[in-house]
Amino acid sequence: MALIGCIADDFTGGTDLANNLVKSGFRTVQTIGIPDTAPEDVDAIVVALKSRSIPAADAVRQSLEALTWLQTQGCEKFYFKYCSTFDSTPQGNIGPVAEALMGALDCDSTLFCPAFPATGRTVYQGHLFVGGSLLNESGMEHHPLNPMTDANLVRWLDTQSEQRVGLLPADVIERGEEAARRQLEALRSEGYRLIVTDTLRDAHLTTIALASRDMPLVTGGSGLALGLGALYSSPSGQAAALPPPAGGALILAGSASKRTREQIDHASAHMPSRALTPLELHHEFDATLDAIEQWALPQLGKPLLIHSDTRPEVVREAQQQLGVEAAGALVERALAELARRLIVRDIGRLIVAGGETAGAIVGALGIESLRIGPEIDPGVPWTWTESVHGPLHLALKSGNFGAPDMFTRAWEVIDE
Ligand SMILES: Nc1ncnc2c1ncn2[C@@H]1O[C@H](COP(=O)(O)OP(=O)(O)O)[C@@H](O)[C@H]1O
Numbered sequence: 001m002a003l004i005g006c007i008a009d010d011f012t013g014g015t016d017l018a019n020n021l022v023k024s025g026f027r028t029v030q031t032i033g034i035p036d037t038a039p040e041d042v043d044a045i046v047v048a049l050k051s052r053s054i055p056a057a058d059a060v061r062q063s064l065e066a067l068t069w070l071q072t073q074g075c076e077k078f079y080f081k082y083c084s085t086f087d088s089t090p091q092g093n094i095g096p097v098a099e100a101l102m103g104a105l106d107c108d109s110t111l112f113c114p115a116f117p118a119t120g121r122t123v124y125q126g127h128l129f130v131g132g133s134l135l136n137e138s139g140m141e142h143h144p145l146n147p148m149t150d151a152n153l154v155r156w157l158d159t160q161s162e163q164r165v166g167l168l169p170a171d172v173i174e175r176g177e178e179a180a181r182r183q184l185e186a187l188r189s190e191g192y193r194l195i196v197t198d199t200l201r202d203a204h205l206t207t208i209a210l211a212s213r214d215m216p217l218v219t220g221g222s223g224l225a226l227g228l229g230a231l232y233s234s235p236s237g238q239a240a241a242l243p244p245p246a247g248g249a250l251i252l253a254g255s256a257s258k259r260t261r262e263q264i265d266h267a268s269a270h271m272p273s274r275a276l277t278p279l280e281l282h283h284e285f286d287a288t289l290d291a292i293e294q295w296a297l298p299q300l301g302k303p304l305l306i307h308s309d310t311r312p313e314v315v316r317e318a319q320q321q322l323g324v325e326a327a328g329a330l331v332e333r334a335l336a337e338l339a340r341r342l343i344v345r346d347i348g349r350l351i352v353a354g355g356e357t358a359g360a361i362v363g364a365l366g367i368e369s370l371r372i373g374p375e376i377d378p379g380v381p382w383t384w385t386e387s388v389h390g391p392l393h394l395a396l397k398s399g400n401f402g403a404p405d406m407f408t409r410a411w412e413v414i415d416e
């Protein structure tokens with residue numbers, strides 16, 4: 001019976017969380033949506049949804065379905081995973097989904113801990129930082145689907161939520177588990193039910209996990225999972241050794257994140273790469289894909305990169321002409337179709353960059369669940385799956401994660 005049931009609002013976020021649960025010692029399986037077959041012999045299950053950017057009512061419905069299924073798997077503690085950069089709009093999903101899960105679990109308070117210090121995401125006085133920059137000055141203010149224009153999470157969450165939002169500040173967390181627990185209790189009795197937690201370093205994640213041990217539901221980025229190991233006496237897992245890889249190597253990047261752009265720039269100097277834009281797809285969808293396929297086929301012996309052109313002026317023009325959703329959907333559809341066409345050409349190792357993009361591609365490949373393997377960079381593990389086209393080593397890379405040279409270095413982690 002699984003102990004911890006997790007609902008992730010996108011697929012890259014799901015692997016990020018599963019990776020940290022494995023690091024904390026939990027035997028973990030990530031499923032894509034609710035699977036047909038229940039995983040066995042696991043301590044934690046991560047159900048990955050593609051709900052980050054859909055209307056709140058749909059996200060609530062899908063999350064509640066996932067919760068019900070996780071309850072039938074015997075889970076006792078629940079974790080709602082969203083982005084470490086709190087990706088959402090003021091009308092967005094995080095508040096509504098958390099409140100719906102609280103209602104279903106009959107719990108009257110929960111916490112919001114997006115921080116993941118190993119990747120530079122910290123929270124101080126309720127303000128989210130990415131490295132040394134406030135969230136709204138980190139590049140995330142230009143995100144195509146969820147522009148983050150305010151770093152104050154108390155204020156941002158408040159616009160999405162019915163219940164009052166409070167803050168567990170860093171100085172209290174510094175004083176340890178008991179002080180943090182008392183503060184959470186005080187906030188609850190003052191009517192604050194949604195508590196944003198400051199977090200400056202990994203030790204704070206453990207304190208927060210311990211102080212919230214009685215909460216049936218916690219919410220956050222993946223960082224909090226690093227603290228959860230302290231709650232259970234003998235989590236037993238180890239990252240799985242994956243079977244040896246075989247076949248060609250491909251990178252499909254639809255992420256518009258700043259870090260992915262750096263990775264694309266670096267990789268383009270070392271491997272064949274090909275860009276696509278929403279406008280060319282809009283004018284000539286099939287012809288564009290045919291041309292890219294013809295470009296790729298003779299070169300499949302070495303790693304290849306196919307990516308969206310996400311320079312801000314290209315994104316802006318596409319969104320102005322096509323609309324935000326349609327521009328994004330075109331890129332997702334194109335990369336999913338390319339994945340389908342190329343996977344049958346003996347691709348055995350695939351890196352996908354971007355959560356929405358990963359949702360589209362994993363769906364197109366008919367993947368049901370992922371075994372978590374060794375980590376490439378914090379938050380990005382290799383996984384192994386049996387797709388409808390055979391075995392596949394797959395890395396679902398969150399947009400802003402990974403070192404700038406990740407696309408050239410990742411293969412070494414699994415290749416002999
Ligand atoms: N040039 C572009 N113009 C408009 N939208 C784009 C462009 N390139 C990518 N997108 C869309 O932006 C979204 C990026 O989201 P995602 O894949 O989650 O990655 P990230 O959150 O890291 O940017 C996707 O829906 C993708 O299709």
Ligand SMILES: O=C(O)[C@@H](O)C(=O)COP(=O)(O)O
Binds near residue numbers: 013017083085
């Ligand atoms: O928490 C995180 O930052 C990641 O796990 C994540 O969710 C990133 O999402 P994308 O940038 O859309 O890949």
